[in-house]
Amino acid sequence: MSAALAGLLTDPHARTVLATTATLGASCGLAGTLLVLRRRALLGDAAGHATLPGIVGAGALSLSLGGTGREPWVLVTGAALGALAGIAVVHGIRRTTRLPADAAMAIALGSLFGLGTAMLSALQQVEGGHGAGLESLVTGDAATLVRADLHAAAAVAAACILLATALRDDLRALAFDEDFSRSVGRPAGWLDALVSALAIANIVAGMRAVGLVLSVALLVIPAAAARPWCRTMGGMMSLAAVIGAAGAVAGTVASAAIDDAPTGPFVVLACGALLATSLAIAPRVRVTAAGAAA
Amino acid sequence: MSSAITRILLTMAMAACAGMAASCGRADAADASRSGGDARERTVVATSTLCADLARTVCDGVPGTAVRGLMPAGVDPHLWRPTAGGARTLAGADVVVANGLRLEGRMADVLPKLARSGCTVFEASSAIPMDRWRTAEDAHGQADPHVWMDPSLWAQAAEGLAACMAREDPHHAALYAANAAAFAVRCERVAERVREAIATIPPERRLLVTAHDAFGYFGSAFGIEVRGVQGLSTESETGLANLRALLDEVVARGVPAVFVETSVPDRAVAALVEGARARGARLETGGTLHSDALGAPGSPAGDWEGMMLENARTIVKALGGDASGLGGVEAVP
Amino acid sequence: MTSCDGAIAIAIDALDVAYGARTVLRGATARIRAGTMTAVVGPNGAGKSTLLRAVMGMLPFSGSVRVLGGSIEACRTRVAYVPQRAAVDWDFPITVRQVAEMGVHARLGWFGLRGRRTRREAIEALKDVGLADLAGRPIGELSGGQQQRAFMARALAQRADLVLLDEPFASIDATTERDLLALLSGLRDRGTTVVVVHHDLGTVRERFDDAVLVRGTVVVHGAARDVMTDEWLARTYGDAPRAGKAPA
Numbered sequence: 001m002s003a004a005l006a007g008l009l010t011d012p013h014a015r016t017v018l019a020t021t022a023t024l025g026a027s028c029g030l031a032g033t034l035l036v037l038r039r040r041a042l043l044g045d046a047a048g049h050a051t052l053p054g055i056v057g058a059g060a061l062s063l064s065l066g067g068t069g070r071e072p073w074v075l076v077t078g079a080a081l082g083a084l085a086g087i088a089v090v091h092g093i094r095r096t097t098r099l100p101a102d103a104a105m106a107i108a109l110g111s112l113f114g115l116g117t118a119m120l121s122a123l124q125q126v127e128g129g130h131g132a133g134l135e136s137l138v139t140g141d142a143a144t145l146v147r148a149d150l151h152a153a154a155a156v157a158a159a160c161i162l163l164a165t166a167l168r169d170d171l172r173a174l175a176f177d178e179d180f181s182r183s184v185g186r187p188a189g190w191l192d193a194l195v196s197a198l199a200i201a202n203i204v205a206g207m208r209a210v211g212l213v214l215s216v217a218l219l220v221i222p223a224a225a226a227r228p229w230c231r232t233m234g235g236m237m238s239l240a241a242v243i244g245a246a247g248a249v250a251g252t253v254a255s256a257a258i259d260d261a262p263t264g265p266f267v268v269l270a271c272g273a274l275l276a277t278s279l280a281i282a283p284r285v286r287v288t289a290a291g292a293a294a
Numbered sequence: 295m296s297s298a299i300t301r302i303l304l305t306m307a308m309a310a311c312a313g314m315a316a317s318c319g320r321a322d323a324a325d326a327s328r329s330g331g332d333a334r335e336r337t338v339v340a341t342s343t344l345c346a347d348l349a350r351t352v353c354d355g356v357p358g359t360a361v362r363g364l365m366p367a368g369v370d371p372h373l374w375r376p377t378a379g380g381a382r383t384l385a386g387a388d389v390v391v392a393n394g395l396r397l398e399g400r401m402a403d404v405l406p407k408l409a410r411s412g413c414t415v416f417e418a419s420s421a422i423p424m425d426r427w428r429t430a431e432d433a434h435g436q437a438d439p440h441v442w443m444d445p446s447l448w449a450q451a452a453e454g455l456a457a458c459m460a461r462e463d464p465h466h467a468a469l470y471a472a473n474a475a476a477f478a479v480r481c482e483r484v485a486e487r488v489r490e491a492i493a494t495i496p497p498e499r500r501l502l503v504t505a506h507d508a509f510g511y512f513g514s515a516f517g518i519e520v521r522g523v524q525g526l527s528t529e530s531e532t533g534l535a536n537l538r539a540l541l542d543e544v545v546a547r548g549v550p551a552v553f554v555e556t557s558v559p560d561r562a563v564a565a566l567v568e569g570a571r572a573r574g575a576r577l578e579t580g581g582t583l584h585s586d587a588l589g590a591p592g593s594p595a596g597d598w599e600g601m602m603l604e605n606a607r608t609i610v611k612a613l614g615g616d617a618s619g620l621g622g623v624e625a626v627p
Numbered sequence: 628m629t630s631c632d633g634a635i636a637i638a639i640d641a642l643d644v645a646y647g648a649r650t651v652l653r654g655a656t657a658r659i660r661a662g663t664m665t666a667v668v669g670p671n672g673a674g675k676s677t678l679l680r681a682v683m684g685m686l687p688f689s690g691s692v693r694v695l696g697g698s699i700e701a702c703r704t705r706v707a708y709v710p711q712r713a714a715v716d717w718d719f720p721i722t723v724r725q726v727a728e729m730g731v732h733a734r735l736g737w738f739g740l741r742g743r744r745t746r747r748e749a750i751e752a753l754k755d756v757g758l759a760d761l762a763g764r765p766i767g768e769l770s771g772g773q774q775q776r777a778f779m780a781r782a783l784a785q786r787a788d789l790v791l792l793d794e795p796f797a798s799i800d801a802t803t804e805r806d807l808l809a810l811l812s813g814l815r816d817r818g819t820t821v822v823v824v825h826h827d828l829g830t831v832r833e834r835f836d837d838a839v840l841v842r843g844t845v846v847v848h849g850a851a852r853d854v855m856t857d858e859w860l861a862r863t864y865g866d867a868p869r870a871g872k873a874p875a
Contacts, residue, residue, distance in 0.1 A: 011538065011541070011569075011573070012569065012572030012573055013537075013538070013541060013565065013568065013569030013572060013573075014534070014538060016568075016569075016572075017534060037719065037720075039716075070559065088300070089300075089304065091300075092297065092300030092301075092303075092304065095297050095300070096297045096300060096301065115307065115311050118311055119311075121375055121377065122377075124369060124370075124373065124374060124375070125366065125369070125377065126366065133559030133561070135373060136531070136559060136561070139531060140531065141531055141532060141561060141562075142531075142534065143531070143532040143533060143534040143536075143537045143562075143565070144532055144537070144561040144562045144564070144565035145565065146564060146565055146568045147568065166738065167737070167738075169728070169729075169732050169737050170732075170737045172721065172725065172729075173729045173732065173737075175719070176715055176716070176719045176721050176726075176729075177713060177714075177715045177729070179685065179710065179713070179714060180708075180713075180729065180781075182685070183683055183685065183703065183706075183708050184703055184704060184733040184785075185700070185703035185704060186737070227720070230720050231720050231722060231765045232720050232721065232722060232725065233719075233720050233721065235720070236720050252534065255533065255534045255535065256534045256535050256538060257535060258533075258535055259533055259535050259536055260525070260530065260533040260535075260536060261533050261534065261535060262530070262531040262533065263531070263533075263534050264531065
């Protein structure tokens with residue numbers, strides 16, 4: 001394994017792929033902790049799937065205006081708008097019906113992803129076949145990551161670290177006790193929007209590497225793996241970042257050794273293996289001690 | 295107030311989706327009705343643009359036969375899924391011309407169903423003897439479907455289609471055969487010209503690297519090694535190990551140019567170029583090739599012959615050979 | 628410290644609260660004097676918790692609620708609220724000290740690098756409630772009574788002008804209850820207004836200045852010695868016992 005890693009580190013292209021997936025893994029681990037502790041993991045999944053109609057719509061718009069339909073900033077904007085639309089749909093359903101939260105998220109996820117798939121199919125009928133390029137964003141294409149992708153991932157990671165550190169106490173209070181946070185006048189809506197924005201940024205940055213379907217896995221799995229070992233949110237964010245990065249490195253190295261291995265799914269599998277190991281060997285977390293002697 | 299807005303937006307979104315689906319179907323249906331007027335008229339529906347070109351060649355000048363292609367120019371046949379309208383067109387066809395060998399990857403169950411329902415399904419690859427099929431080493435037994443890249447094989451496909459059409463329409467059998475024979479002559483000429491041009495490439499540079507493994511038959515027909523970043527099909531993700539191995543080879547052999555394809559996104563090739571340059575090698579994108587799809591009708595690569603020559607021109611020029619024999623005004627580098 | 632509006636900390640007029648079709652409070656009117664320790668008593672389901680939550684603006688109501696002379700929105704940082712049982716995720720990775728620190732942040736602000744001061748003040752608050760040696764423990768590892776005390780420490784750390792506590796002694800033994808009542812009395816002596824939903828009517832008579840009796844509305848409010856009489860308690864509790872604990 002170490003020989004394989006050394007081989008990867010001497011090759012500039014492989015270094016770029018490795019650095020990008022590792023950065024994404026760390027960033028997703030950190031932002032994912034906030035998402036998980038705020039109990040919004042399903043919302044992250046809905047937002048991730050909702051990026052598809054946004055991407056395809058933006059690509060189609062670009063094509064109709066004479067562009068290539070694959071400009072990076074077009075796709076990023078489309079993905080972000082799609083994710084926002086997904087979250088808006090969930091909130092809209094919750095406010096106008098009495099459906100529980102998970103039903104609302106499932107509806108948003110399914111219908112928007114279905115819409116995106118239909119739009120993608122329609123786009124593929126159009127001359128130019130550019131639909132093919134957008135399909136790779138659904139499942140990821142990590143082997144073809146380039147330096148521009150690394151820069152984007154680094155920017156997102158930096159933003160996550162900065163914001164999560166600066167607003168750590170506010171976010172912790174909100175996630176732990178929303179009633180208290182509101183009662184002392186904290187802007188819960190804005191803070192939640194920030195957590196969603198960080199999650200969406202990571203989903204968009206991770207699309208090229210692991211695809212939008214698996215991106216929520218990379219957000220949630222490292223955080224879940226870190227949970228049993230940490231007694232504070234700060235510790236959990238840091239450990240989740242480490243686990244995400246480690247899984248990314250392991251998955252990338254493994255995919256580099258096996259022909260035809262898809263890097264994105266291998267990264268997620270490696271993180272999953274770390275989660276399984278963590279849960280197996282971690283000390284059992286005492287759920288609550290309510291009822292025990294004071 | 296905002297709940298009302300949300301409801302309006304949701305309704306608009308659903309309406310847009312439904313409208314899109316309906317319009318796809320409507321367009322195909324309108325076209326199909328055009329060709330289905332005369333009761334004696336024979337509808338030939340081809341899947342890929344290359345199959346459509348083959349069908350038009352074989353059916354050229356035959357009265358009462360209408361050829362329709364399903365896929366527009368530039369569409370990747372590995373990933374293409376027919377819409378409801380496309381499926382209706384197929385169902386209304388008398389003869390369906392497909393490539394086979396899983397080129398039309400997402401139509402794997404549609405074609406056998408059509409055959410069972412009484413439609414004549416002709417697969418170009420089945421007109422070619424199996425011993426001429428190429429199997430890629432790492433493709434686990436899957437045969438290479440890109441048979442049109444070898445003129446002699448494509449000529450055999452034309453003959454096979456002519457025989458199939460003759461069974462359908464014995465009245466015009468002679469015409470079909472004549473078309474196929476004329477096409478075979480053109481194939482031979484194309485093969486000669488391309489072979490000569492490829493031979494002018496310096497031997498150490500005779501390595502053709504493209505986005506996916508579409509040029510296997512081209513390589514064996516014209517004496518040039520071929521590599522694809524992705525495998526036989528564009529469906530699967532690029533493997534990091536495959537990309538790295540290719541990168542090693544390209545850098546070691548000092549290949550000057552690699553090629554993108556019209557129907558495949560250029561990410562893989564772009565990554566290859568950046569990776570090679572990061573190692574200090576000089577590598578560029580040598581041009582765009584037509585691999586799985588013809589160009590727009592009327593453009594230089596709008597038919598098979600034009601495509602082959604255009605591809606050869608691009609390859610030979612970029613790898614340092616003499617493309618003057620391929621038509622067009624080329625300067626010797 | 629008095630509020631802006633004379634000596635009244637909380638003024639409620641014609642307060643109506645309904646959960647869907649069920650009316651919980653109707654026409655509630657009360658005055659809670661600043662700088663007092665006031666008890667809110669009544670049978671189960673009388674609307675005591677609802678009253679506190681309405682004061683905190685945590686649910687919709689009709690009628691008028693003025694807190695410290697104005698609306699609750701204007702003085703949120705000056706009011707501390709300790710719910711009956713916090714609706715939190717007890718598995719959340721947070722330590723007892725960090726819970727208390729939330730109170731400090733509410734007062735000092737949520738940004739900035741006051742790490743050491745925040746920690747110190749949080750430990751002080753924990754000492755007041757007797758939890759200083761459990762400061763580093765995850766909140767989920769504490770007993771119910773200890774968890775209640777942790778949230779009380781958070782409220783203390785806020786150094787609010789008005790503190791509302793909903794059944795704070797529910798899972799706490801008598802000795803600790805006495806100590807905490809002394810603590811709250813100390814707050815009252817320093818000018819804080821303390822409002823406690825409490826079930827032990829005997830303690831209310833002994834230790835509280837004022838009382839508000841609630842049963843679907845405010846039955847009566849005023850000085851404890853005036854309103855904690857058999858007659859008023861009969862009207863509030865129906866046929867429940869007087870002195871001692873209220874029925875379960």
